[in-house]
Amino acid sequence: MKYSRLTREQFQELHPEFVNFLATQSIDKAEWDRIKSERPDLAEQELDVFSDLIWEGVLSKAAYLENTSPQQVFLFHLGATEMQLIMVKVSEKADLTTPEGIVWLQENLMEDSVELFTASKTYSEDRSGDIFQLIQQGAVITQGSLYRAIQPMIA
Numbered sequence: 001m002k003y004s005r006l007t008r009e010q011f012q013e014l015h016p017e018f019v020n021f022l023a024t025q026s027i028d029k030a031e032w033d034r035i036k037s038e039r040p041d042l043a044e045q046e047l048d049v050f051s052d053l054i055w056e057g058v059l060s061k062a063a064y065l066e067n068t069s070p071q072q073v074f075l076f077h078l079g080a081t082e083m084q085l086i087m088v089k090v091s092e093k094a095d096l097t098t099p100e101g102i103v104w105l106q107e108n109l110m111e112d113s114v115e116l117f118t119a120s121k122t123y124s125e126d127r128s129g130d131i132f133q134l135i136q137q138g139a140v141i142t143q144g145s146l147y148r149a150i151q152p153m154i155a
Contacts, residue, residue, distance in 0.1 A: 001048040003055035003132055011047075014054060021050050059128040064144030067137065070095045073105075075147040076139065078131060086150055087117040102146070109153060116154050 011018060022032055027046075036043045065076040073096050077084040090096065092113045094104040108114055123130045135141070 002052050005048060006051045006054060018050055055132065056128055059131045062131055062141045064142045064147055065134055065139040066142045066146065067139040068097050070097055077144065077147055082120050082122045085119045086147060089115040118154060
């Protein structure tokens with residue numbers, strides 16, 4: 001398994017896709033029930049393969065990530081060959097994990113209490129693996145609104 005197994009809730013949300021996945025392997029409900037009871041190891045493998053397929057699709061489409069803590073925000077723009085990073089660090093007692101903290105940041109972005117850093121990094125041979133590693137470290141996939149709001153101010 002390359003990534004991580006989907007949660008029970010994720011499998012429930014993706015039930016139609018999982019049924020289609022099994023159907024592509026000529027496995028119907030009766031066959032799946034038989035596999036689960038007689039060959040649980042094979043059922044586990046199927047769950048892992050499906051999870052990896054879903055992760056691969058999600059990661060290949062991801063364009064932005066955010067990793068937020070109370071005093072720092074890491075904003076990633078995921079390009080085709082490299083990722084761009086904007087790191088925001090605040091010395092005030094604003095909590096950037098709250099909506100109020102983000103409003104504070106937008107109003108005080110150019111103040112001395114806010115530090116901005118930028119960097120870029122070329123992906124390894126495994127772009128999706130690099131992105132997944134950031135997610136494992138706490139980043140979440142976003143639409144990139146905060147990145148796009150800050151980026152013109154530092155360009």
